[in-house]
Amino acid sequence: MTGKRGRPSVSEALARDERVVDVVIALLTGDGIEALTFDRVAAEAHVAKRTLYGVFGDRTGLVRAAIRRQHAYLGDAGDGSSDLRSASRAILLHLLGDEAVGIHRAIIAAAALHPSLAQEFYDEGPGRAQGFLASHLRAEAAVSPELLFAALLGEPHRRRLLGLAGPPTPEEVDAQVDAVLRTFGLLR
Template sequence: MATPAGPLRGRPTTAGRARRHREILDAAISEFLHNGFGGASMDAIALAAGATKRTLYTHYGDKAGLYGAAVEQQHTYVEEFRGEQVTLESAAIVVVGSVFSDASIGLHRLVLAEAHRFPEIATSFYSRGPEQAMEFLAEHLPEGLTAARRRELSVWLFSLLLGEPHRRRLLGLETEPSDQWVKRHAVAALQMLRINR
């Protein structure tokens, strides 16, 4: 459980707001992973993050919105690398590192287990996780492709980047992979599609 932070004084800086956002989402992820979506408590998340429930509802809307923000937190590379000269290989590597992380796997397991009871989290998970990852990959595909072809290739590439190893992660048969494995897996997926890296 995250250590509650003290109250902020004065107007927070951009860095301060980003740090508080991460603290809240870290507390939310911990609560979701320990108690599931249905059992997660906004009171417990607020307490762990040193925030008020009012802050959570103001910034995230409701528990589903907070879950969606937690999923999106696993894909921060989308904004960090936007507009930068990133190769397709680098983009694929960062996506694999994200979706195979312990936090991402935990949130993925949660949505699989509870989406039938809380369909809103399935929508949020897909739009703020896989869909963002595919759009990010599409941005870094070779030039000269039509929008339709770019979308098609990004879907195939994302599927290959997950593949059977991701299923094994979801089932708890594999631990979080090393950086070396992540790179090898990403490069192998690109080679299978014969995409210029």
């Protein structure tokens, strides 16, 4: 038997968890929610099922980890390090990417059969993104975070979900953000 036994170091555990999330995203985006089984994730990530249950809990926990990766920009929420334009740009760059769109498609396809996963997706994804926008909106802003979020994603996101467009360029993201913020009087 090769390999060490015992608890992994912090860096080994982080690398293992990232590898698991890589597998979860690949399964969701490639084969859909029904392919997301603990047996398959354990086999493809080379991790014991017991470890998966201990770290992620259940399938919802696996999905939560994948969604949180798509919203990595949320680490800046409320820390004052970015302005509304930067926050809006971060959201679009992440959510119009291939992984985020693939996960969104998988959750939509499974929503009727797995409403708890759909709720988890909303809470951890759009719900937290709207909170992120709220932390960057001035109190006197005449737009809600929900409406701003919907406008930012708008047609570019719908076209991505339907497979009618590829990921936008940074310049296209900037143009979308600027147009939406100007429309709501949030950018001059």
